[in-house]
Amino acid sequence: MLPSQAPFPATRLRRLRKSPAIRALVSETNLTPADFIWPVFVRDGEGQVEPIASMPGVNRLSVDKVVDAAREAHALGIPSICLFPYTDPALKTECCSEAWNPDNLSNRATRAIKEAVPDIAVMTDVALDPYNINGHDGFVEDGVIVNDRTVEALVKQALSQADAGADIIGPSDMMDGRIGALRGALESAGHTNVLLLSYAAKYASAFYGPFRDAVGASGALKGDKKTYQQDPGNSDEAMRLIQRDLAEGADMVMVKPGMPYLDICQRAKQMFGAPTFAYQVSGEYAMLAGAGERGWVDGEKVMLESLMAFKRAGCDGVLTYFAPAASRILNG
């Protein structure tokens, strides 16, 4: 596999690292703002910028401020912004109907962004957890997270998002059969060019903790998500999930979390060659940003190194809360 190399001193691999110019010539991986999808948290109100304690530097934004964020992202060269609503606890119910309300927070934000910054791709999240009194991604019946009835609700949710103008729909729920159901419903409704970025290999991870604070789901969640999210020790299962989702009509696939699962990213890209994304999740962000804030690591350098690692592993892009900070540095 590897080309043969002459023995030392004919081969001195340090020659290839001798100066910035030579290193630039032989660098294998390129990181640019075009690699990023920026997840943002949306809340009610106007002019609201509300810090999230466990995610230093990340805020919940009212719709007007999300539009500002989209403008900023576009100016920085970030192609896509991904919306996560913080839902008023009073709107959380067992039937989760706020999820497909055409005027829910996520749909209002989508419409506002598409009007103000039409060129940015808006990604939305399909799962019931922000709206569910039980905090789960699916309906709960007698303590069981039920699959098929949940998929019917996810279809309604996704159609309301597509109607609002979402470009990319990201099902993060991990129910079986949802990609096929969503693709069929989008086609029937005439949304033939709405993309599905499937959270295909999503693990039951402790790294989602700060996110659940950010969307207000931590208090609501009863139990864990292990009957639908994957066992962190499994790799073959991830390949089966990705293969299944591509076969059902996913345009792009995601591995989540990111940094602890780079082996899954690499395997997925090599095996399927599909557009592959990683989600550098809230807990990963909190570790890097928190340690950077305290001066325990060089925050900027670990941020860029961690993002470069996704590209090296074979990812086409990465969902990261660092998107604007990293882009500002990359743009010089």
Ligand SMILES: NCc1[nH]cc(CCC(=O)O)c1CC(=O)O
């Ligand atoms: N549908 C839930 C969802 N969508 C995105 C994230 C996590 C994102 C992050 O941690 O940054 C989660 C959390 C979960 O599955 O409990």
